[in-house]
Amino acid sequence: MSFLARERTIAKPGFNRWLVPPAALCIHLCIGQAYAFSVFNLPMTKLIGITKSAPDDWRLTELGWIFSIAIVFLGLSAAVFGRWVEEGGPRRAMFTAGLCWSIGFLLSAIGVYAHQLWLVYFGYGVLGGVGLGIGYISPVSTLIKWFPDRPGMATGMAIMGFGGGAFIASPLSVWLMQKFSTPTHVGVAETFISLGCIYLAFTMVGAAIVRVPPAGWLPAGYTPPKVAQKLITKNDVYVYDALKTPQFWLIWGVLCLNVTAGIGVLGQASAMSQEMFPGRVTPVAAAGFVGLISLFNMLGRFFWASTSDFIGRKNTYFCFFVIGTVLYILVPHTGAIGSVTLFVLCFVIIISMYGGGFSTVPAYLKDMFGTRYVGAIHGWLLTAWSAAGIFGPVLVNYIRQYQIDNNVPKAQAYNTTMYIMAGLLVIGFICNALVRAVHDRYHMKPEPEPAQASVAGARA
Amino acid sequence: MSNSNENGATTFYLVLAWGFVGIPLIWGVFKTLENAMKLFQ
Numbered sequence: 461m462s463f464l465a466r467e468r469t470i471a472k473p474g475f476n477r478w479l480v481p482p483a484a485l486c487i488h489l490c491i492g493q494a495y496a497f498s499v500f501n502l503p504m505t506k507l508i509g510i511t512k513s514a515p516d517d518w519r520l521t522e523l524g525w526i527f528s529i530a531i532v533f534l535g536l537s538a539a540v541f542g543r544w545v546e547e548g549g550p551r552r553a554m555f556t557a558g559l560c561w562s563i564g565f566l567l568s569a570i571g572v573y574a575h576q577l578w579l580v581y582f583g584y585g586v587l588g589g590v591g592l593g594i595g596y597i598s599p600v601s602t603l604i605k606w607f608p609d610r611p612g613m614a615t616g617m618a619i620m621g622f623g624g625g626a627f628i629a630s631p632l633s634v635w636l637m638q639k640f641s642t643p644t645h646v647g648v649a650e651t652f653i654s655l656g657c658i659y660l661a662f663t664m665v666g667a668a669i670v671r672v673p674p675a676g677w678l679p680a681g682y683t684p685p686k687v688a689q690k691l692i693t694k695n696d697v698y699v700y701d702a703l704k705t706p707q708f709w710l711i712w713g714v715l716c717l718n719v720t721a722g723i724g725v726l727g728q729a730s731a732m733s734q735e736m737f738p739g740r741v742t743p744v745a746a747a748g749f750v751g752l753i754s755l756f757n758m759l760g761r762f763f764w765a766s767t768s769d770f771i772g773r774k775n776t777y778f779c780f781f782v783i784g785t786v787l788y789i790l791v792p793h794t795g796a797i798g799s800v801t802l803f804v805l806c807f808v809i810i811i812s813m814y815g816g817g818f819s820t821v822p823a824y825l826k827d828m829f830g831t832r833y834v835g836a837i838h839g840w841l842l843t844a845w846s847a848a849g850i851f852g853p854v855l856v857n858y859i860r861q862y863q864i865d866n867n868v869p870k871a872q873a874y875n876t877t878m879y880i881m882a883g884l885l886v887i888g889f890i891c892n893a894l895v896r897a898v899h900d901r902y903h904m905k906p907e908p909e910p911a912q913a914s915v916a917g918a919r920a
Numbered sequence: 921m922s923n924s925n926e927n928g929a930t931t932f933y934l935v936l937a938w939g940f941v942g943i944p945l946i947w948g949v950f951k952t953l954e955n956a957m958k959l960f961q
Binding site for chain 1: 930933934937938940941942944945947948949951952953955956957958
């Protein structure tokens with residue numbers, strides 16, 4: 461398997477760096493399917509009953525665990541395998557992630573066929589979750605090394621793919637299920653097999669294309685700034701030393717709070733729009749609203765990460781926290797004045813900043829801790845996502861229920877939640893404000909200068 | 921001559937690679953927009 465080795469992926473002279481973002485997208489578009497897993501929930505509750513759930517059919521509450529297990533294993537594997545990904549190179553990581561992800565689908569298909577839920581938990585949840593974690597971080601540091609002049613834009617492109625994966629998976633899965641279903645059979649297992657094969661092909665193409673730049677390579681015409689910038693280090697920090705710095709935990713807090721504020725709303729968008737505007741937003745229109753905010757989630761990943769290359773990472777997060785706070789406070793007023801347009805406008809901007817939080821953070825870490833272990837450090841940081849995945853929905857759901865139990869009209873049941881979200885963003889603002897340059901004692905000792913011969917070659 | 925061939929091949933690979941990921945993504949975005957339009961109907 462030497463073709464997977466990092467040394468075999470070093471770009472030859474003439475390689476164009478713009479081939480690397482599609483390689484990264486090959487993996488991120490596939491694993492982004494996770495956001496669309498809910499399209500299988502209802503069909504999987506009718507595997508035996510076909511037209512309606514039979515007593516032996518799986519319940520929705522049992523099926524909800526599949527996605528939760530996958531997200532937990534995403535965070536765990538990104539943290540545990542981060543260093544291996546960094547040292548083994550992107551091709552090995554993408555190959556492994558592709559295998560885990562695809563085999564996860566195939567095992568789940570067997571689980572659906574044999575009606576063994578534990579096999580679906582293991583296939584999609586555990587194995588697929590490991591594929592998610594490794595796949596998510598696999599192209600990050602490679603992109604940063606290829607685009608030292610625009611690291612935000614580069615990682616933004618890949619992480620935008622994660623948001624976009626659901627757009628492809630959702631209609632594709634529905635279409636495949638329609639093709640494979642018969643009056644006596646729901647086509648979930650066959651759809652899983654088809655998706656597993658498609659994703660295997662896609663990820664392998666990505667693994668074949670991806671290259672790392674030769675040591676010391678820089679894009680043509682780019683000269684790194686000679687004067688050191690306060691918040692952009694030229695040094696590297698070892699992954700486990702990064703975890704000892706206050707900067708890591710402050711950025712962890714920044715990401716966690718930004719995601720918490722967005723994720724709860726993302727999950728409740730359909731219900732919230734209908735309850736805040738009863739009779740005016742129908743279930744069909746609410747589905748359209750969910751689609752629209754998903755689109756802004758994806759676009760925000762590219763827009764904000766690219767913007768951060770010009771205004772700086774810290775300032776980008778300041779934008780998220782200031783604009784987000786104002787918009788969350790505005791949302792209850794949009795309900796009070798009955799303006800659906802203003803409501804939609806507030807949420808598409810909020811969700812664009814939620815997506816932007818994910819895509820800007822790798823470049824923020826690179827600025828703080830250098831490029832050497834940025835992928836591994838990013839892996840550890842993703843535990844903030846797992847934590848936010850619990851806090852966000854719990855906050856929104858429980859506060860709404862508490863309000864309704866206390867006779868607050870449904871149209872106003874989200875007001876307190878919005879103010880709490882605004883409060884969380886204020887705490888995020890403070891965490892971001894406290895981020896300073898990493899102390900010299902955490903920096904790795906510089907390695908000898910690379911030979912000039914290896915620098916020549918690959919062009920921008 | 922070999923340089924122009926090399927440039928042509930690189931452009932071909934770029935179009936191929938971006939098309940490989942771009943076409944499915946554009947299709948997905950189009951489908952999503954189609955659904956999103958129901959919000960304004």
